[in-house]
Amino acid sequence: MTVTIYDVAREANVSMATVSRVVNGNPNVKPTTRKKVLDVIERLEYRPNAVARGLASKKTTTVGVIIPDISNVFYAELARGIEDIATMYRYNIILSNSDQREEKELQLLDNMYGKQVDGIVMMSDQVSEELQNKMSHSPVPIVLAGTLDEMKEIASVNIDYLQAAYEAVKHLIANGHRRIAYISGPFSSTINKKFKFEGYKKALEEEGIALDEDLVIATEDSYDSGLEDFETLSQLADPPTAFFAGSDELAIGIIHGAQDLGKSVPEDYEVISFENSKLARMVRPQLTSVVLPLYDIGAVSMRLLTKYMNKENVEDGQVILPYRMIERNSTK
Amino acid sequence: MTVTIYDVAREANVSMATVSRVVNGNPNVKPTTRKKVLDVIERLEYRPNAVARGLASKKTTTVGVIIPDISNVFYAELARGIEDIATMYRYNIILSNSDQREEKELQLLDNMYGKQVDGIVMMSDQVSEELQNKMSHSPVPIVLAGTLDEMKEIASVNIDYLQAAYEAVKHLIANGHRRIAYISGPFSSTINKKFKFEGYKKALEEEGIALDEDLVIATEDSYDSGLEDFETLSQLADPPTAFFAGSDELAIGIIHGAQDLGKSVPEDYEVISFENSKLARMVRPQLTSVVLPLYDIGAVSMRLLTKYMNKENVEDGQVILPYRMIERNSTK
DNA sequence: CGATAGAATGAAAACGTTTTTCAAGAAATT
């Protein structure tokens, strides 16, 4: 039924070794032989069996991607960056959603090992010790994309979240605000809790503004949370006049929350976001935001992974990409 | 280095046949033996090599997913539905982006065949004859998700787009409109050109409203297109008073286009969308929309595929899912 | 012209399972 390398060998009057050489671009084949084999391959529509190949060569040209939730734009953008570079280097991707559940992450790693992937790109909010430990003993290279490994044992690609948050808040302060809220995604995420929050605190501190715990809210990373959080904060005796939002959805929620109460942005409140997805331009006012280069983080992670898979020498596994801020109309 | 089935057999004092039976849940194994083997498996951290298994059994428990663009929310939602059901049935997913380029779709199919996937879920705007032909001769089952196969030769999961569009436009007419624009995504998509457009025409016709080509615009499926299209149409001598938008992004573009000109929705213009993504609630006014059950389409497609892969009997490969309309504030 | 270094090719083992077949020992049933 299916045509094998053996069929090709027979038809072309050569050994399977020679067919294998032709298929794999081994230069030690006489041009005339190569052509003869290639012709037969085309005639028979021979397609090498990647599974057999994987067994024999111990390479599957497949990488595993563990992602919290592909239906979340944030991660989908990362995934696209990963996939594009993977394709460029002829790898396929096995994609699995973890929903941030550690137990599932662990299990997915085992599953990927079983499938004999050549490497793994992993995204997660939080790298527990157990996870970190398991990854350290991985049989194949792993790169963390947009995910922090505090021990810095696993290769990873990120931006300087602390500095970016710091700059954003500084911007708000420069615009005259003293009551600045930090509406964050869940603090179970190391990036939110440790890095962005630290940047926020650093900026306040530098200006001699005392941290007011009432102005810091860590919730789900969603539009509705933004809406609610605005409402909560606007009822404070001394409400904030500016918001540093952890994501675009949160920022939009805040803006609509304000608008629903008859207030306007940026006149009554200024808002700055941290993400700059496609959404940032799809609101009125459009969002001023720190731009997180999601696609690039994915792409660079995959590129880094190819280096490890090729056993190339990598000088520094902890890659920090540049970021920038883009000013639109949610700030003055 | 790696522990094989052979190691387990030796340690457990049984034959590899027995280990294989245990691993594959064959019932003909005495409980005590099963336990003994399981213990050794755990102790040795034996993990069956899926590649070897795939070669021997000719099943890889992997399915291919060909998607236009995973970073597009629309498809990401579909993908999530596919993945969830795949996981439920213990399949992994190899995901590849086609960018709607037929040449790439063809090539990806070959690639997936080479990887010996057990089945394929495919999404595309348009199924050309060549593609349709290639799929008909596929060595493994294929299901189209949210994708129309006009020949109805390939299994597929969809909603009744024509009827849904018809209803949406009827709704606008019922609200008193006679000048109703259809702002569509690209007409290269069969669904847009043939189905939604037909539904639009049918509704108009039924009410004796002549089709005005000026009111039909097929552009890119983006926010910016919506913005532009609104501008274009508002400059008409006899501009539309209502819009039937092919997607949420388009609808939001239209609304913002109107608002940027000092008009308001739904007072000056009514808008109805066709998608109901998360975005639909993230605008003011919130979108009235036909709700496309993207996640379900993905999930049902994958479920259908499992049936084909199990060689179960499928009564009808052309599945039509129900849809509904949700009224929010972009219509009165 | 014979020797010799490469280049080109082939033969066979290896990769880690599943699957099959047959035989035989163990356990359960009557």
Place this chain on the structure above:
DNA sequence: AATTTCTTGAAAAACGTTTTCATTCTATCG
């Protein structure tokens, strides 16, 4: 105690490649 039904093992084939090593060509050199 006889018979039936379960369990298990041993061995080997199969899956379709890659890879190693040996061998055969071919061309070049002195």
